[in-house]
Amino acid sequence: xxxxxxxxxxxxxxxxxxxxxxxxxxxxxxxxxxxxxxxxxxxxxxxxxxxxxxxxxxxxxxxxxxxxxxxxxxxxxxxxxxxxxxxxxxxxxxxxxxxxxxxxxxxxxxxxxxxxxxxxxxxxxxxxxxxxxxxxxxxxxxxxxxxxxxxxxxxxxxxxxxxxxxxxxxxxxxxxxxxxxxxxx
Numbered sequence: 658x659x660x661x662x663x664x665x666x667x668x669x670x671x672x673x674x675x676x677x678x679x680x681x682x683x684x685x686x687x688x689x690x691x692x693x694x695x696x697x698x699x700x701x702x703x704x705x706x707x708x709x710x711x712x713x714x715x716x717x718x719x720x721x722x723x724x725x726x727x728x729x730x731x732x733x734x735x736x737x738x739x740x741x742x743x744x745x746x747x748x749x750x751x752x753x754x755x756x757x758x759x760x761x762x763x764x765x766x767x768x769x770x771x772x773x774x775x776x777x778x779x780x781x782x783x784x785x786x787x788x789x790x791x792x793x794x795x796x797x798x799x800x801x802x803x804x805x806x807x808x809x810x811x812x813x814x815x816x817x818x819x820x821x822x823x824x825x826x827x828x829x830x831x832x833x834x835x836x837x838x839x840x841x842x
Contacts, residue, residue: 661749664757665727668748674742676712681737686711688733728764731735735768748836775792 677683683704690700703714715837719726727749735742739758746768749761 661724661727661754661757661760662720664749664760665724668715668745668754669716669719671748672745673712676715677709679708679712679734679738679741682708682711682715684737685715685730685733687727688736689715689729692733694722694729717725719748724760728767731764731768737819751835757763 675702679685682735686695686700686704690697695703697761703711715730719730723841730743731746734745746761746765749764751757752758752761
């Protein structure tokens with residue numbers, strides 16, 4: 658059995674009925690086959706079976722497949738039914754084994770799923786703000802702009818750097834002089 662196989666088995670068994678009713682279990686099996694969690698011959702044997710048998714197959718196979726098998730299962734379910742995938746991960750987080758709950762937190766981080774607290778904190782922000790745009794950075798930006806006020810205004814209103822101006826002056830001066838000199842001669 659895998660490192661967290663017993664905890665994974667407990668979680669999957671606790672949600673057996675939901676797996677049996679899961680509408681997209683055939684697509685989940687296909688996804689697991691593509692990710693090499695289940696073999697082609699296993700897939701062919703179980704794909705034509707009832708949903709109950711398919712669910713039982715997953716509950717037996719995933720815990721023996723290692724930690725990556727459970728991760729692949731979560732990814733496949735997440736594509737079709739995000740709330741169910743979240744429910745499975747949350748169940749693993751709440752498992753009595755501390756190593757299983759730390760494994761679940763690692764999975765959440767690897768899968769880049771927001772926690773319930775993250776989602777709540779984003780809901781508290783005004784509609785135009787996200788968690789990446791907070792008020793603190795905006796204030797800091799305003800202070801930076803105020804401290805650089807004179808240099809920023811000079812850069813905007815002042816002449817361009819010398820190198821650019823020299824090129825423009827050389828170009829603009831040489832063309833009219835060439836036309837004048839050629840026109841006079």
